[in-house]
Amino acid sequence: MPPAGAMPTGEPPLPVGDDVEMIEGRSPWYLAYIRLRRNKVALAFGALFIVIVLFCLAAPLWSHLVAHTGPNQNHLTEKIDIGGKETFVVAPNGIPIGPGLHAKFLLGADDNGRDVMVRLMYGGRTSIYIGVMAAFITTFFAVAIGLIAGYYRGWTDSVLSRVLDVIWAFPVLLLGIALGTALSVGGLKIGPLEIAGNSLWIPIIIIGFVYVPYMARPIRGEVLALREKEFVEAAIAQGKGPIRVMFSELLPNLISTIIVFFTLNIANNMLLEAALSFLGAGVRPPNSSWGTMIEEGSDRIVTAPHLTLVPVLMIVLTVLALNVFGDGLRDALNPKAKIRMEH
Amino acid sequence: MRNLRKIAALAMATALAAVGLAACGDSGGGGGGKEGGEVAGTVTSFPDYLDPQLSYTLEGWEGINNVYIPLLTYQHGNGEESTKVVPGLAESMPDISPDGLTYTFTLRKGMKYSDGTPIKASDFPYAIQRLFKLDSGGAPFYEAIAGATDYADGKADSISGIQADDQTGKIVVQLEHSSGTFLNEVALMFAAPVPQSTPLDKDQTSTPPPASGTFMISNSDPPNSYTLEKNPQFKTVQDAGASDLPEAHVDKVTVTQNKNQSAQAQAIEQNQSDFMVDPPPADLLPDIQNTYSDRFRFQESINTYYFWLNNTKPPFDNVQVRQAVNYAIDPAALNRIFGGRLHPSQAILPPGMPGYEESNLYPGPDLEKAKALIAQAHPSDMDITVWTDDEPDRKRIGAYYQDVLNSLGFQTTLKIIGGDVYFTTIGNLSTPDLDTGFADWFQDYPHPNDFFGILLAGESIHPTNNQNFSQTDIPDLNKQISDLDTKQLTDPGVEDGYAALDKSFMEQAVWAPYGNEKFTTFTSDRVAFDDVLFSLVFNLDYSSFQLTD
Numbered sequence: 001m002p003p004a005g006a007m008p009t010g011e012p013p014l015p016v017g018d019d020v021e022m023i024e025g026r027s028p029w030y031l032a033y034i035r036l037r038r039n040k041v042a043l044a045f046g047a048l049f050i051v052i053v054l055f056c057l058a059a060p061l062w063s064h065l066v067a068h069t070g071p072n073q074n075h076l077t078e079k080i081d082i083g084g085k086e087t088f089v090v091a092p093n094g095i096p097i098g099p100g101l102h103a104k105f106l107l108g109a110d111d112n113g114r115d116v117m118v119r120l121m122y123g124g125r126t127s128i129y130i131g132v133m134a135a136f137i138t139t140f141f142a143v144a145i146g147l148i149a150g151y152y153r154g155w156t157d158s159v160l161s162r163v164l165d166v167i168w169a170f171p172v173l174l175l176g177i178a179l180g181t182a183l184s185v186g187g188l189k190i191g192p193l194e195i196a197g198n199s200l201w202i203p204i205i206i207i208g209f210v211y212v213p214y215m216a217r218p219i220r221g222e223v224l225a226l227r228e229k230e231f232v233e234a235a236i237a238q239g240k241g242p243i244r245v246m247f248s249e250l251l252p253n254l255i256s257t258i259i260v261f262f263t264l265n266i267a268n269n270m271l272l273e274a275a276l277s278f279l280g281a282g283v284r285p286p287n288s289s290w291g292t293m294i295e296e297g298s299d300r301i302v303t304a305p306h307l308t309l310v311p312v313l314m315i316v317l318t319v320l321a322l323n324v325f326g327d328g329l330r331d332a333l334n335p336k337a338k339i340r341m342e343h
Numbered sequence: 344m345r346n347l348r349k350i351a352a353l354a355m356a357t358a359l360a361a362v363g364l365a366a367c368g369d370s371g372g373g374g375g376g377k378e379g380g381e382v383a384g385t386v387t388s389f390p391d392y393l394d395p396q397l398s399y400t401l402e403g404w405e406g407i408n409n410v411y412i413p414l415l416t417y418q419h420g421n422g423e424e425s426t427k428v429v430p431g432l433a434e435s436m437p438d439i440s441p442d443g444l445t446y447t448f449t450l451r452k453g454m455k456y457s458d459g460t461p462i463k464a465s466d467f468p469y470a471i472q473r474l475f476k477l478d479s480g481g482a483p484f485y486e487a488i489a490g491a492t493d494y495a496d497g498k499a500d501s502i503s504g505i506q507a508d509d510q511t512g513k514i515v516v517q518l519e520h521s522s523g524t525f526l527n528e529v530a531l532m533f534a535a536p537v538p539q540s541t542p543l544d545k546d547q548t549s550t551p552p553p554a555s556g557t558f559m560i561s562n563s564d565p566p567n568s569y570t571l572e573k574n575p576q577f578k579t580v581q582d583a584g585a586s587d588l589p590e591a592h593v594d595k596v597t598v599t600q601n602k603n604q605s606a607q608a609q610a611i612e613q614n615q616s617d618f619m620v621d622p623p624p625a626d627l628l629p630d631i632q633n634t635y636s637d638r639f640r641f642q643e644s645i646n647t648y649y650f651w652l653n654n655t656k657p658p659f660d661n662v663q664v665r666q667a668v669n670y671a672i673d674p675a676a677l678n679r680i681f682g683g684r685l686h687p688s689q690a691i692l693p694p695g696m697p698g699y700e701e702s703n704l705y706p707g708p709d710l711e712k713a714k715a716l717i718a719q720a721h722p723s724d725m726d727i728t729v730w731t732d733d734e735p736d737r738k739r740i741g742a743y744y745q746d747v748l749n750s751l752g753f754q755t756t757l758k759i760i761g762g763d764v765y766f767t768t769i770g771n772l773s774t775p776d777l778d779t780g781f782a783d784w785f786q787d788y789p790h791p792n793d794f795f796g797i798l799l800a801g802e803s804i805h806p807t808n809n810q811n812f813s814q815t816d817i818p819d820l821n822k823q824i825s826d827l828d829t830k831q832l833t834d835p836g837v838e839d840g841y842a843a844l845d846k847s848f849m850e851q852a853v854w855a856p857y858g859n860e861k862f863t864t865f866t867s868d869r870v871a872f873d874d875v876l877f878s879l880v881f882n883l884d885y886s887s888f889q890l891t892d
Contacts, residue, residue, distance in 0.1 A: 074746045076676035093629045094682035111680065112739050112746075181761075198756065280733055286742040286757060299735050302605075302626045 028333075032256070035332040042328020049321040052314070056124030063118050066103045071122040072286045075113035080104060089113040095303045099310075108306050110296060120310055123288035128318070130204050130289070131270040137208025138269075139262050142215035143254070147246045149216075150223025161220070164213040172210050173275055179206045180281025198284040203276060207269045215261050222257060226250050256333035263329055267322035274315055290315050376871035376889035381595040384618035385607050389566035389600045394547040395535040396473040399480040401785070401882055402620055404532055406569065406598060408881040410554045411535035412580070412588060414448050414467060414514070415526060417880045419589050419887070422643060423695055425878035426789035428530045429587040432462060432555060432580070434512075436526075443521030443829065446529075450512035451583035455576040456538055456553035462580075464507040464514050466536035469543075471502060474533055476544040481533035484787070487525065489517040521829045523837070524796075527788035555580060557591040557886050568599040571885065592889035614867040618875075618883065622863040625682035625736075631865060638868065641684065641861040642877040645695045645786040647794070648677075648685070649856035650744055651769075651812035652779050658722030658753075659779060659813075665852035667716040668779075669705035671747050674857040676708075680739045685858040691794055691845045693859040695879050697832055698791040698841025704849050713751055726754045730780025732765035740781055748779075770809040782812055783860075789880060791841040792828050799848060800824045815853040820844065 026034075036042060063070055079086045082102060089109045090096045096109040099116075107116040149160040167175070180203065187197040188205065195201045226232060227250075235249050270290075276282030277291025278298075285292060290311040297307025390403035395411040398404060408417075416431030418424055430436060432454065438447040454462040474482045475495040485491055489504030504517040518525065528534065537552040551560040558571035572595050580588060598620070601607050608623040608631060610616035623631050623639075631639050652659040652668060659665055674687030686694060690702040707713075729748060731741030738759055745757045758776070760768055768774055769782075787793050797803055801816030823844050830837045848854075862882060866872050871891050876884035 072742065072746060072749075074676070074743050076679045076743065077673060090679045092679060092683055093632070094625055094679050095629060112742055113676075113679075196756075198758070284757070285738050285759060286745060296735075296739075299624070300626050303629065 028256075032332040036328055039328040039331065042325050042331075045321040045324035046328070049318065049325060052124065052318050052321065053128060056121055056128060059118065059121035059125055062121055067106070067115050067118050068104060069115050069118060071114065071119045071288050073114060075109065075115075078113065096300070096307075098304065099306050107310055108304065110293075110304075110307055111300060116293075116307065116310060119288040119293060120290075120314065123290050123293050123311065124314060124318075126200065126283060126287060126289040127270050127273055127291065127315070128266075130200060130207065130273045130283070131266040133204045134207035134211070134269040134273075135262050135265040137205065138211045138215055138265055139258060141208075141212045142219055142261075143251075143258060145212065145216040146219030146223055146254075147250060150220040151227060151242060151246055151250065153224070153227070157220070161217075164216055167210065168213040168217075170210075172272065175210050176206055176272055176276050177279055177281045179209070180276050180279075184281065184284060198287075200283065200287070203273055203282045206276070207272050210272070211265060211268065215265065218261075219254060219257065222254060223250055226253055260326055260330040260333060263322060263326035267319040267326065270315065270322075271319055274311075376592065376874060376891050378592055378889075379594050380890040381597070382593050382617040382870060382888050382890070383597040383599065384620065385599050385601040385610070385616060386620040387600070387602060387604065387607070390548075390569075392546060392548045393551045393560055393563050393565070393569060394477075395532045395537065395552070396470060396477055396481070397479050397546055397548070398532055404880075405620060405882045405885075406571070407532060407551075407560070408556075408878075409558045409591065409884070409886045410551070410556045410560055410571065410574075411532060411537070412555045412585075413530055413532070413535040414450070415530040416587070417530055417878065418587055419876060419878070419884055421876055422879060425876070425880060425884075426645075426695065426697075428526050431530070431585065431588065432536060433514075434584065437516075437529075439831075443831075444518045446516040446518070446525065448514040448516070450514065451580070451585060452512060453579055454555065454583050455579045456555055457559035457574040457576050458538075458553040459576060460538045460540070460553060462536060462555055463509045463539075464512050465509050466539060467514050467534070468502055468505040468507050469539045469541075470534060470536050471505060473537070473541070473543055477546065479533060481531060484528040484531065484533065487518045487520060487522050489519050523828050523830050523832060524788070524790045524792050526831075527790045527793075531788060557588065558596065561595075566600055568597060570598075571596040589886050591886040596885050596888065608865070611865055611867050614869060617867040617870050618888070619865055620883065622684065623865055625684075628682050628684075635865070638870070638872045639863065639865045642864055642882075643686070643695055643879065644860060644862045644882070645693050645789060645879050646783060646860055647688075647691060647693045647856055648740075648781075648783045648858050648860060649691075649854040650779055651782045651854055652852070653777050653812075653814055654816075654853060655814045656778075657724040658720070658727065661720045661722055662851055663716045663720035664722050665855070666705065667713040667720070667751060668748070668855045669849075669852050670707045670709045670716065671713040671751055672705075672744075672855050672857050673708035673747075676743060677740065677857050680736060680743060681858075681860060684861045684863075686861060687858045689849065689856050691799070691848055691854065691856060692791055692841065693786075696786065696789060696791055696794070697838045698845060700842045700845065702846065702849055704846070705852075710750060717751055725752060727778040728756050728758050728776035728780075729778070730758050730760070730765075730769055732762040732781065733759050734762045737762070737781055744779075744781070767808065769812055770805075770807065772804075772806050772809060772814075777812075780812070786880075790832060791844075792824070795824045795841070795844060795848075796828060799853060813853050815848070815851075817848075817851060817853075820847055820851075823847070 075089045078089050080089060082100060090113045096111060097105055098108040105115050110116055145160050149157040183202050184197045188195040232249050235245050273282050274291035277289050278295040283289040283292050293311040294308055300307050386402050388402060390398060390406050391400045392398040392403055393407060395407055398407060412431040414431055414433040415428050418427040418429045432451060433448040434451050450464045456462055471485055488502060490499055490502045493499040494502045506515045541547060541552040548565055549563055551563055554574045557574055557577045559574040560569055561572040562570040573591055604624040607619050608627045611619060652665050654660055678685040678687055689705055692699040729741060729745045731737045741757055745755045748755050769777060769780060784798060797810050799815045801821045803811045804814050827837060827840050864875055864877055866875060869890055871889040874887055874889050876887040878884050
């Protein structure tokens with residue numbers, strides 16, 4: 001018989017004594033956030049990336065308020081005051097001034113007498129813009145192909161996988177150079193879509209395209225595994241169509257993978273942009289990007305090494321920041337995952 | 344000279360790596376050095392051909408101008424001296440008929456090629472026939488010879504306009520129309536006689552024909568290296584009275600291809616190599632100038648760098664707009680892009696070319712005046728495409744030019760295309776957006792018609808392979824070009840006529856010229872630097888190389 005006053009619920013009575021706190025439910029995102037917060041190194045590099053982005057976004061401000069020159073403005077015969085002495089921006093023998101404590105030409109000038117600091121900031125905008133936009137393109141196509149191939153399997157998978165294999169078979173750089181060289185002259189024309197040869201969208205599309213297999217294949221593998229899970233079978237049994245299963249069941253489970261890939265992909269895209277621009281198949285002059293700046297500076301490696309070293313340093317810092325932060329993100333979102341952009 | 348453009352570009356990319364070996368010999372010679380020994384140098388790009396009828400690059404002509412001697416040749420010397428046409432294998436300058444249509448040469452007697460074969464008068468028409476059979480780039484220079492086009496078209500077995508008598512050594516050349524440039528054309532490598540055992544229609548770069556000059560090609564290993572050695576039969580040429588042809592001082596010259604520009608220059612600095620065909624890279628140039636001033640110097644070269652302006656469509660169909668560009672361009676600024684190797688000039692003809700006069704029609708840079716002219720002209724189209732090629736200095740020149748045009752209010756698109764297809768692209772009139780862009784021209788021979796006739800005459804506008812990029816067609820000036828071409832350069836008033844022509848074209852601002860590129864001589868300590876000759880036609884003169892004591 002129950003003691004007097006007890007509720008006749010049929011459940012065992014709660015212990016009497018100290019209050020017990022309810023255990024708060026934590027979403028996987030919150031857990032990931034906590035894990036990421038503990039990874040100070042990843043956070044530091046994430047912050048570094050944000051600083052670099054802000055630095056590049058400030059290009060117009062620096063250009064108008066401090067340097068008073070644009071990224072493509074030549075100052076071949078001008079002089080500036082350095083320590084009370086009038087000095088040519090580019091000496092008559094072609095050697096440009098180096099870095100120094102002067103607002104204009106803080107990081108020196110290039111062969112055309114253009115302000116390296118201004119070009120570095122504008123070039124960073126170009127490089128990061130290309131990296132991010134190309135990552136969007138890669139991610140969109142990789143997720144679409146991965147989902148379709150992994151969900152439908154069979155001949156659909158075979159066809160899509162073989163197409164990816166063909167693209168994969170080409171070395172990324174060679175494929176990028178071939179496409180870049182071909183498209184840089186005549187531009188790209190697909191139906192009503194027309195892109196000029198000197199448009200930034202040419203390297204964006206090329207870079208976005210060549211990395212699709214490197215992201216699509218692991219996503220396809222993950223979809224193949226998820227496809228066998230009970231919750232997917234249950235959704236199908238409930239009558240959900242393929243599109244709904246892909247979007248409501250599979251995609252949410254791929255989000256953490258996609259985010260990590262996206263971050264790492266930006267870094268790879270920036271490296272490929274630099275390589276293509278260095279080889280003349282990326283960003284078209286006079287537009288600056290860190291890759292074009294390295295290419296332009298390489299002819300002056302002895303007399304003006306800053307022309308090469310400064311953009312190289314920026315690429316190293318940005319790619320390092322993205323890679324370390326991306327790794328931290330991966331560890332936080334899915335500690336068991338082995339996500340890598342391998343090629 | 345189309346192919347020579349590439350050389351100018353390669354001028355910024357140089358490398359040397361070869362070994363010079365000292366050898367002994369009798370002292371003497373012109374410059375106080377010693378006779379004999381070997382020198383070795385490098386070139387960035389192996390010559391296009393080592394066959395005299397085919398070679399059409401500075402690398403090629405520099406290598407073989409002491410190997411194959413035409414009937415007439417260019418005097419050995421520095422600067423303007425080297426542009427003088429003098430007898431080569433011919434006894435003297437030719438007799439020219441009063442109507443200017445018949446040229447009579449006489450071959451020197453008793454001369455032999457390096458393999459001992461006698462040099463015969465009929466070797467000259469054979470060489471001209473080879474030009475056409477090989478479809479050489481130099482063939483158009485000789486189309487004025489009567490019957491040449493029939494031979495080229497396969498309608499005749501020989502060129503009717505050339506009669507050669509091996510017994511007397513007489514060579515009579517009949518032209519279809521008088522030409523003021525024919526003597527220069529006879530002095531080109533293309534017209535150098537070769538033995539008739541040389542295959543008529545096969546490139547002989549790997550097995551070059553026997554030589555008539557002071558050197559013979561003893562080894563040709565394209566694209567790696569070639570070697571010149573003293574021609575044992577050259578004495579027969581000198582004994583025949585060829586006093587304008589000097590004998591080489593060194594026994595052997597080896598030229599090796601090396602694509603690494605910095606390594607080449609550093610090899611000379613360290614005396615591991617003796618000379619370089621191309622100038623040192625811009626990056627090393629200032630240090631070389633300062634540190635090795637006793638064995639480095641700039642050399643004049645006959646060329647003009649300019650921006651072409653399409654005279655046939657807006658905005659550059661308006662003379663005021665073209666003049667505005669000339670006012671805005673700053674040759675001193677462009678000189679910095681050339682690393683100080685540009686002689687600033689706003690004339691069509693370069694220094695060293697007969698008819699050259701320093702021009703100051705558009706003093707500046709004067710952006711205000713340029714903007715005022717454009718405001719006056721009020722062109723209907725300000726949206727233009729600026730063309731240049733992808734070689735480093737050309738890209739910089741294009742970027743500078745685009746910035747200048749932007750500052751004048753144009754909306755510009757910079758189009759950069761591959762150097763190997765650049766001139767054929769802008770020389771194709773069906774290419775869209777041909778507004779303005781980079782160009783240069785290196786002389787084929789030191790005659791002003793090599794500039795006006797090819798680059799600015801209305802009749803030189805062709806739908807493809809066009810050289811008249813501005814598409815200039817001014818009837819009065821066309822007539823002046825034709826009239827001057829019928830006269831010899833030595834005729835009274837002809838040089839002044841060309842100078843006036845230059846001024847007339849620049850008053851019309853058909854181009855925006857900005858300067859003339861200088862080349863360099865840079866040698867090792869082993870070479871008697873002061874004695875090295877630099878020809879305005881062939882560049883370095885290998886016959887002048889001499890080792891120091």
